[in-house]
Amino acid sequence: MKLSSFVNGSWVEGTDAGEALVDPVTGEELARASTVGIDIGAAMDYGRRIGGPALREMTYGERAKLLGAIAEALTANREAYGEIALANSGNTKVDAAIDIDGGIGTLQFFARLGERLGDARALKDGRLDRLSREESFQALHLSVPLRGIAVHVNAFNFPSWGLWEKAAVALLAGVPVFAKPATATCLLSHRMVKDVIDAGLLPDGALSLVCGSAREISANVIGRDAIAFTGSADTATTLRTDPNVASTNVRLNVEADSLNTAILGPDAAPGGPEFDLYVREVVKEMTQKAGQKCTAIRRALVPAALIDAVAEALEARLAGTKTGNPRNEDVRMGPVVSKSQQAAVLAALGKLKSETQVVTGDGDFRPLDADPERACFVPATLLRCTDPKGAAAVHEIEAFGPVCTLMPYDGPEDAFALAARGGGSLAASVFTGDGEFAKHAVAGIGADHGRVLVVDSSVGRGQTGHGIVMPQCVHGGPGRAGGGEELGGLRALGFYHQRLAVQGRVDWLEEIAGGAAEWSG
Ligand code: NAP
Numbered sequence: 061m062k063l064s065s066f067v068n069g070s071w072v073e074g075t076d077a078g079e080a081l082v083d084p085v086t087g088e089e090l091a092r093a094s095t096v097g098i099d100i101g102a103a104m105d106y107g108r109r110i111g112g113p114a115l116r117e118m119t120y121g122e123r124a125k126l127l128g129a130i131a132e133a134l135t136a137n138r139e140a141y142g143e144i145a146l147a148n149s150g151n152t153k154v155d156a157a158i159d160i161d162g163g164i165g166t167l168q169f170f171a172r173l174g175e176r177l178g179d180a181r182a183l184k185d186g187r188l189d190r191l192s193r194e195e196s197f198q199a200l201h202l203s204v205p206l207r208g209i210a211v212h213v214n215a216f217n218f219p220s221w222g223l224w225e226k227a228a229v230a231l232l233a234g235v236p237v238f239a240k241p242a243t244a245t246c247l248l249s250h251r252m253v254k255d256v257i258d259a260g261l262l263p264d265g266a267l268s269l270v271c272g273s274a275r276e277i278s279a280n281v282i283g284r285d286a287i288a289f290t291g292s293a294d295t296a297t298t299l300r301t302d303p304n305v306a307s308t309n310v311r312l313n314v315e316a317d318s319l320n321t322a323i324l325g326p327d328a329a330p331g332g333p334e335f336d337l338y339v340r341e342v343v344k345e346m347t348q349k350a351g352q353k354c355t356a357i358r359r360a361l362v363p364a365a366l367i368d369a370v371a372e373a374l375e376a377r378l379a380g381t382k383t384g385n386p387r388n389e390d391v392r393m394g395p396v397v398s399k400s401q402q403a404a405v406l407a408a409l410g411k412l413k414s415e416t417q418v419v420t421g422d423g424d425f426r427p428l429d430a431d432p433e434r435a436c437f438v439p440a441t442l443l444r445c446t447d448p449k450g451a452a453a454v455h456e457i458e459a460f461g462p463v464c465t466l467m468p469y470d471g472p473e474d475a476f477a478l479a480a481r482g483g484g485s486l487a488a489s490v491f492t493g494d495g496e497f498a499k500h501a502v503a504g505i506g507a508d509h510g511r512v513l514v515v516d517s518s519v520g521r522g523q524t525g526h527g528i529v530m531p532q533c534v535h536g537g538p539g540r541a542g543g544g545e546e547l548g549g550l551r552a553l554g555f556y557h558q559r560l561a562v563q564g565r566v567d568w569l570e571e572i573a574g575g576a577a578e579w580s581g
Contacts, residue, residue, distance in 0.1 A: 061092070062091070062093070063078075063247070064271070065095060065270040066253060066254075066267070066269045067098060067103035067270065071254075074272050076094050078092035078096070081245070082398065084397050084435060085430050085434075093243050093246055095273055100280055101279075103270070104209050107238050108209045115266055120180050120181070123231055124171045124172075124232060125171070127167045127228055128167075130167055140251065142156045144248045145220070146386055148219075150395040152386040155349045155386075158349065160248075163223060170228040177577040180577035181576075183557060185201035185559070188566065188570070198566050200561070201559060202573075203558065203579075205233050206235050206311075210226070210556060212239045212287075213240045213287065213289045213290065213295075216243075217460075219242070219249045222241070222290055227239065231262075231267075233557060235286065241271070242291070244398050245397055253267065279302070281304060281308060282310065283308040285310050287313070289314050289315065289542075289544075291316065292316065296316050300314070313542075313545065314543060315486075315535070318458070318486045320356060320359070320487050320488060322342060323479065323488065323492075324491050325494055325497050325498075327493055333517035335370075337515055346378070346442070347378075347462055348527065350394055350462050351396075351438075351440075352397065352461060353527045355526065357464055359465055361469050362466065364468035381440060383427055384427035388429045391428055396461050399436055401460065402438055404460065405460060408463070409463055416465055421441025438462055440463075444467070445465050448468070449478070476501070476504035485510075485541050486510050486536065487526060488513070489526040490502075491516075492515075511534065530547075533548055550579050551579070
């Protein structure tokens with residue numbers, strides 16, 4: 061099967077054989093994808109010319125209804141998506157739910173938020189500002205939807221969530237979407253977009269999808285567009301330094317990789333509630349989606365005196381995690397998505413091992429119900445670094461799989477300094493029953509992170525998880541994490557709006573402001 065792309069209002073196939081999408085358990089080829097022969101520049105322009113005006117004609121409230129309708133259409137086909145996520149990404153049921161229901165839930169969340177913006181067609185910041193002695197002359201800060209296209213380049217690990225968390229915000233803002241999922245796992249994105257297009261919910265040009273490499277995107281952006289990129293730091297650099305991206309100054313938001321930290325507080329004791337919650341969370345982060353989450357815990361920092369106890373508890377819990385073919389109901393961890401990802405994880409592990417000892421993951425490994433030669437498994441591997449201050453690789457190399465390094469710290473300041481060695485991360489978590497330590501930690505690591513999760517026994521059951529991105533909360537991180545920011549409720553709309561100061565007669569400004577909604581919704 062050749063996957064087509066949805067451009068210029070119709071489905072078109074690439075003209076060459078394309079890249080193969082495979083089942084990472086069986087090695088079977090599932091489909092091929094190519095964008096060769098598709099005029100990417102013309103397709104982007106179609107979105108700008110046809111989709112943009114149609115979306116801007118609508119109010120935020122009307123566009124919010126579109127998001128709700130998309131979520132409904134996807135929910136109706138939910139079962140088929142689980143099968144695709146299993147076949148093309150090797151997802152267990154839980155892994156698939158994070159991706160698929162995460163995408164649908166984010167659409168529903170922005171549908172609800174957007175409804176509150178009602179009939180408005182612009183957003184405003186607070187009250188008018190007086191500029192001079194002349195009281196009748198003032199300024200209004202207004203934000204209006206961009207007139208270009210929202211280019212969404214996504215990573216292979218979330219073919220559903222990555223697509224919809226970005227599309228929900230751009231469509232609500234009134235900006236047409238040009239989606240480019242990662243080729244290796246785009247079967248799910250393709251099917252979901254097809255269902256939405258077939259349901260006839262969106263104006264022509266509002267949503268385009270390219271399945272295949274589409275490397276011409278960066279040469280075809282214009283200053284009115286906005287690129288939201290998720291993927292590796294290397295690709296982010298390629299995009300940032302692209303001459304057209306640089307010369308047009310197009311908006312570029314980068315969500316890249318990071319060496320996320322989980323800190324066990326100095327107050328924890330083996331068998332205590334925070335200790336147990338910590339161990340459960342680290343194992344969940346290592347094994348969920350086979351560790352292929354950008355937010356996954358890569359560095360587990362524990363008080364030096366507790367490192368043996370934590371290592372033992374993690375080893376015991378990991379021993380109970382069955383790894384293999386997710387078609388087997390007992391399996392809790394599946395493969396990574398491809399042979400090339402398997403090779404990349406094993407290569408990164410090789411480098412990490414030069415500074416660490418293997419606690420678990422080095423022994424004989426046989427996946428359940430799968431041929432290890434054809435399949436793309438990496439065993440859950442816990443490493444231990446005894447001298448994290450003197451080490452470098454453990455703070456720099458992201459093994460994008462079920463790999464985590466346990467390291468000791470000597471006192472809070474040491475823990476915060478080690479967390480900062482990641483060079484900027486998406487998420488950190490702190491497991492403590494001590495409110496003073498919690499406050500100290502938030503102040504100590506906040507500037508290096510996009511999100512800090514604080515867990516004590518009282519929120520242990522209801523907390524949403526270290527690695528789960530919630531649409532209410534900002535997602536992104538400084539430095540190595542890309543320096544970007546997505547989601548975070550209505551704040552997210554800012555990326556797809558131009559904020560401008562309008563200066564003039566107060567009564568006219570008040571009329572303009574009357575047609576705009578407050579960001580607070
Ligand atoms: P990748 O190799 O950088 O690819 C990401 C996307 O960029 C893919 O769609 C890829 O297309 C596309 N791409 C590559 N070169 C391009 C170019 N020159 N112009 C336009 N598009 C280009 O990353 P990946 O291997 O898919 O994803 C894994 C990485 O993503 C990990 O490092 C992970 O930490 C990070 N990640 C970050 C987040 C976050 O939210 N911060 C979320 C998920 C993953 P093709 O597939 O066609 O090559």
